[in-house]
Amino acid sequence: MTYVVTDNCIQCKYTDCVEVCPVECFYEGPNFLVIHPGECIDCDDCVDVCPANAIFNEDDLPEDKKHFLALNEELAQIWPQITDQKDPLPDAAKWDGVAGKLEHLDKSVPEG
Amino acid sequence: MAPKEKYIPSETEKAFLSTVTNGKYDREIITGLKKFVDGSVPQDMQGFYSKEELDAIMELDGTDKDLQARMPVKITRHYFEQALKSKAIQTLVKASPKETYDLDGAEDPGKQMSYSPVEGLIHKYELGLIYVASTCSAHCRFCYREELIAKKEITREDGTVAAKGLAKIKDIVDYVLEHNRLVDENSGRHPETNRERLREILMSGGDPMVLGNKNIAQWLGALSEAGIESIRIGTKELAFYPERFDETFFAMLDAFHEAYPQTNLRMMVHFNHPDEFLAKDPDGNYIEHAQGGLEWIPATRASVKEFARRSWINIDNQSPIIAGINDDSDALRIMQRELKRNGVENHYFFCGRDIVGHKAFNVPIEKAWHILNESQKGLSGVEAHARLSITHYKGKTEVAAVTNTLFPGVKGGENGVVIFKLLRSAADAPDRCKVTIVGRNEEAIWFSGYDDRVIMDEAELFSMYDIQPLTAIAAE
Structure with missing residues (x-):
């Protein structure tokens, strides 16, 4: 089992989860974070600290978000690890809760 | 939220921490019973719980006898593979309705909370215990840290109710420095509590070994800087996932030792039964070496040997005596003999606590003493160091x-x-x-x-x- 970051993280990227994760299993893209499903130890600590309520226990994923498990797995392989909290994206507050954010997901791998 | 005051590492610490890398681990953990119920566990895990077992457990969901609320079900692939060959391990790790038949017992019989001056710290003796992780790679059904692992709300000494929090480096370092300053100013005793210097800290949880090397290294460095002479790491990871003790981990320990050569590391390991570390033949028997001793699971033995060859590290095993798991003199005799032979000291065996939801695991005190005493018949003096302890x-x-x-x-x-x-x-x-x-x-x-x-x-x-x-x- 693992925990899964879902669509409401897109364009927000608050990174509070990164600060509490005991095993540093978050990986960072341009406007989204993902959890490495093999490295996550199911401690549950990230769920409550996410200001966007974007993180779910795999077993609690709503039906329409189930595909995020495979997406987390895929992107954790190509994105760099993030280990320190940083500022959220500039318009995070504006994007929090906006529907249909998946179309804005930038899957590109950051340079360097 | 108020900005957190951060711990500032020293130059020595920074130099040590800059050398540390995190390893990559895939424990293939299964948490919860849902995947066993809906059949989405890997093929070879299907059947680990029978349909009857799952039905009986799921019937309790949401009631006051809910097993998963008592202690989340969790297992690694490594431990699952050992469980296939061991009834004792199955009892240790598989949820059973027996756990909640009898809910008699105290919430906190050792009154742990009265010894907690700072969030995440229990201060007894000259030893402090800190909670640094809120989970383990797998969960023992008999675990008495269920309030931490299952994130239950508990009543504090001051009457407030909240889930137990983890220790923070700055809080703990500040507490140790202040305690020891007061002790030193008062001829070796704390003026109010009469305690001695804090010389030793036990990192516990949860299991500190679920944390990454960098996280563990920060604790080791900070505690050494605070003047702690001996750091203990309490872990069951040798049983749950021995591959965790890899090159990156030992490289971190070696760099730590170079930076802080005076600090002693004490690995407090937790084997309950020899099935957790010994190999078995296809008939389920332990494998004897012609030159003496029994064959170990290779990854477990390799990890133990890596610890044992570092003279500044001690390895001690502690285990409760638990009904249906190791209330068995023959198993305990083999365990004590093989651990000692491979460099692991046998420290304490414990009587289980009279705690809510533990009746199915409790072995009466006199019976536990008898089992341990029988197990030590035929052991040599050094193999039989372990004593039976009960935490008053x-x-x-x-x-x-x-x-x-x-x-x-x-x-x-x-x-x-x-x-x-x-x-x-x-x-x-x-x-x-x-x-x-x-x-x-x-x-x-x-x-x-x-x-x-x-x-x-x-x-x-x-x-x-x-x-x-x-x-x-x-x-x-």
Whole structure:
């Protein structure tokens, strides 16, 4: 089992989860974070600290978000690890809760 | 949220931490029973729970006997593979309705919270225990840290109710420095609590070994800087996922030792049964080496050997004696022999606590003593160092002897007496090795089972609760 970051993280990227994760299993893209499903130890600590309520226990994923498990797995392989909290994206507050954010997901791998 | 005051590492710490890398681990953990119920676990795991077992467990979901609310179900692939070959391991890791048949018992019989001056710290003796992780790679069904692992809300000394929090480096370092400053200014004793210097910290949880190397390294460095001489890491990861102890981990330890050569590391490991570390042949028997000893699971032995060859690291095993898992003299004899042979000291065996939801695991005190004593028959002196310990509010207490000789005039005395010895008083060292003698009660699982048959109470295990020895009552 693992925990899964879902669509409401897109364009927000608050990174509070990164600060509490005991095993540093978050990986960072341009406007989204993902959890490495093999490295996550199911401690549950990230769920409550996410200001966007974007993180779910795999077993609690709503039906329409189930595909995020495979997406987390895929992107954790190509994105760099993030280990320190940083500022959220500039318009995070504006994007929090906006529907249909998946179309804005930038899957590109950051340079360097 | 107020900005957190950050711990500032020293230059030595920074140099050490800059060398540390995190390894990559895939424990293939299965958490919860849902995947067993809906059949989405890997092919070879299907059938680990029978349909009948799952039905009986799921029936309790949402009731006051809910097993997953009591302690989340969790297993690694490594441990699952050992469980296939071991009834004892299955009992240890598989949820069973037996756990919640009888919910009698105390929430906190050792009164741990009264020893917690800072969030995430329990301060007893010259030793502090810190909670640094809130989970383990797999979950023992008998775990008594369920309030932390299952994130239950508990009542604090001041009456507030909240989930137990983890220790923060800055809080702990500040507490250690302040405590030791006051002790030093007051000729070696704390002016209020009378405790000695804090010399030793036990990193616990949860299992510190679920954390990454960098996280563990930050604790090791900070505790050393605070003047801690010995750091303990309490872990069951050698049983759950021995591959965690990889090159990156030992490279971190070696860099730590180079930076802080005075700090001693004590690995407090947790094997309950030899099935957790010994290999088996296809018939399920241990494999004997022609030149002596038994064959280990290769990854487990390799990890133990890596610890053992570093002279500044001690490895000690501690285990409770648990019904259906290791209440078995033959298993304990093999375990003690093989651990010692491979460099692991046998430290304590424990009586389980009389805690809510633990009746299915409790072995009566006198029976536990008998099992351990039988297991040590045939062991050499150095193999038989382990003692049976029970954690009284006053401190670690040894169940030193259970006699079979008539002791007239006292309840239970027709069967003999039990001799308790206070090994370490949590508050005050001078009480060490004081003794209490009680008439036997073979049903007793906690001190309270002896309230009506105290013969002599030098250790004050009972008088602190206003229970007088029978001799004192007779004299009145």
